[in-house]
Amino acid sequence: MELSATAYVILGMVSWRPMSGYDIKQTVDGSTRFxxxxxxxxxxxxxxxxxxxxxLAAEPQPTGGRRRNLHRLTDDGRRALREWLEREPETFEMRDEALLKLFFASASPESARTTLEAKRRHHRALAERLEGMQRAGKASGYAAIVLGYGVECQRWMESWCERALAELPTGGGDPASDEVAA
Amino acid sequence: MELSATAYVILGMVSWRPMSGYDIKQTVDGSTRFxxxxxxxxxxxxxxxxxxxxxLAAEPQPTGGRRRNLHRLTDDGRRALREWLEREPETFEMRDEALLKLFFASASPESARTTLEAKRRHHRALAERLEGMQRAGKASGYAAIVLGYGVECQRWMESWCERALAELPTGGGDPASDEVAA
DNA sequence: GCGCGACATATCTGTCTGATATATCTCGCA
DNA sequence: TGCGAGATATATCAGACAGATATGTCGCGC
Incomplete structure (x- = not known):
């Protein structure tokens, strides 16, 4: 049975406690989302x-006229989650539009500085948000370790932007001719 | 005219020199892919x-019986590329299955260590590959700056894994009880 | 002269996002 | 009392995107 990684996010969330689809979305948005x-x-x-x-097993739990399905893990579900955890992780992807713009910045050299500044602001804002979550003590155990990764990673990216900005030639010039050999 | 960011990758690549679809794919795989x-x-x-x-304008350039379309940037295309470069970057996403597995590791605590080791290996291998590209002098100008980011970022992630591994309790235990408050 | 790997284009399935639709419930406030 | 905003809850559509695969040509080594 082939499951997508997102299926395992759901199994993992539901392994903590039974949840509705809405609960899962809220919890993902407040934790794994990054x-x-x-x-x-x-x-x-x-x-x-x-x-x-x-x-998963769903039990309907309507509150008056509002539908609500509580999903809980079955024994097979818990087994599947454990087996997935023990397999090698595969997917690692980044999609960073700022890096893409910097990469092509020779077509508009003044854009390099503003792009780097925007990227720096983005990482700083996200770091602050994650630090707020740390201070609120919302995560413990492994979740806290991963939250720590998030904070440190965003701070590293922020500081890289500062260094790059400092090294950028001032006049909006091109740092030596561009391009990648095929 | 709404274009996807991938459309701008194509415009950017073609701004260096006219390319076929195949050329674009090869160049992306050897550069922006990360x-x-x-x-x-x-x-x-x-x-x-x-x-x-x-x-874009396409001109057919068949080599004997083999089809080939060379695409080059029109004036409108170059303008669109420049306008995009000057807009604020929006997308920043990460998909890291190892982090996801670490997040849920309390359902199989022995997995935390092997997951972190796999993640460390992954970043080390990618860093070495990117360093090879640096040594080969394949990138110059802004592309070299972005390549430097790639190397340093992978090395940072590798070293984070080492630190996390060192701090992990040895007996496959759970670093304090888990979970995220909703 | 045969086969392999690079060159080249195209398409299918399935994953995933973001927007939107629909409906109910709760709580503050007029 | 009643009403509107916002939270709760499920569902679906269009479109971005990846990965695999199909199809065919070309150059080169053996």
Whole structure:
């Protein structure tokens, strides 16, 4: 049974406590989102698939007229989660539009500085947000380790931008001719 | 005219010299791939769209019986590229399966160590590959700056893994109880 | 002259995002 | 009392994107 990594995010979240799709989305947005995001469409689709596969069990818990399905892990689900944890991680991807703009900056050299400044601001803002989560003591155990990674990583990126900015030639010039040999 | 960021990768590549779709894929795989990847399906689809939009011009250059379309930037295309470079970067995303596994490691605490070791190996291997590109002198100008970022970033991640490994409790235990407050 | 690997284009399936639709519930406040 | 804003909750669509695969040509070594 091949599952997407997002399916395992759901299994992992539900391993803490039974959750609705909405709960899962909120928790992902407040935690794994910075290294693994998930959208509603993905979450609800996976939830149905995982129930079909017997890894999750849903029990309807309507509050008055409002629908709500609480999903909990089955024994098979817990086993699948554990097996996934013990496999080698595969996916590591970055998508950084600022780096892309810097890469092509020779087509508009004045843009290099503003792009780097925007990237620095972005990392600083995210670092501060994550530090707020640290101070709020929202994460413990492994989650706290990963949160620490997030903070330090954003701070490293922020400081790289500062260094790069300092080394950038001032006149909006091109730091030696550009391009990558094919 | 709304273009995807991948469209601008294509405009940027073609701004260096006219290229075929195949050329673009090779160049992306050897350069921007680590912060902005592109697949053939995406590239050929965008190439058609950009030509429709008048930002690229294609000239057929068959070698004997082998088809080949050389794409070059039009004046509108160069203008669009410059305008994009001067806009604020928006997308910054990471997808790191190792971090995800570490996050949920309390469901299989022995996995934390092997996950971190795999992540460390991954970053080391990528760093070495990028350092090889540096030594080969394949990048100059802004591309070299971005390559330097890649190397330093991978090395930072590698060293973070080493630090985390050193701080991990030895007996496969759980570093204080887990979970994230909703 | 045959086969392998590089060159070249195209397309399919499936993952995933972001926006949007729909409906209910809660709470503050007029 | 009643009403509107915002939180809760599920669902779906269009489109971006990756990865695999199909199809065919070319050059080169053996």
């Amino acid at each position: 290294f693994w995001a998930a959208s509603y469409s993905q979450i609800y689709a996976e939830l149905h698939r995982l129930e079909q596969a017997g890894l | 912060f902005w990847a592109a697949s053939y399906s995406q590239i050929y689809a965008e190439l058609h769209r950009l030509e429709q939009a008048g930002l």
